[in-house]
Amino acid sequence: MDKKITFNELRKIKDSLPDGSIRQLAHEFDIEVETVRNYFGGANYDRGKSVGLHIEPGPNGGVVLIDDSKILERAKELLADEIH
Template sequence: MRTMTFNELRMIKDSLPEGSIHRIAESLNVSDETVRNYFGGANYNFGQTVGIHLEKGPSGGVVELDDETILDMALNIINEKS
């Protein structure tokens, strides 16, 4: 489990190059919306919940991630472009 602020999680999502959400989703065989939900989205009509727990507070609150797979993939993609 990993804990970070919601703003930190959103900064990671915002740092991803175009097409990364789809690349992660395709790699994990989940919908694009499921990956977006992981980064704080809330479209559960087309995506699933993914083990993210939010607690309100400063910097957007605290996020606890049960599974870091999507986060790790996102960080790897960001590191590729550096």
């Protein structure tokens, strides 16, 4: 399912994650850490893979269309757990 979010919102979620969350997400989804970083707008394709992000220029860093929102949804769960 495609998910639409602004680039700035996506980066804010990444920057708000507790320490170790990127590694935890990589472990849970059995992917490289750099691939998780690429999911949140990084661009290290030497060590990580492309993850189905499509960025359209515009306000707030542009609009990001995410092909598969599982990592994003899990990241939001981690943030919610941090609040409680």
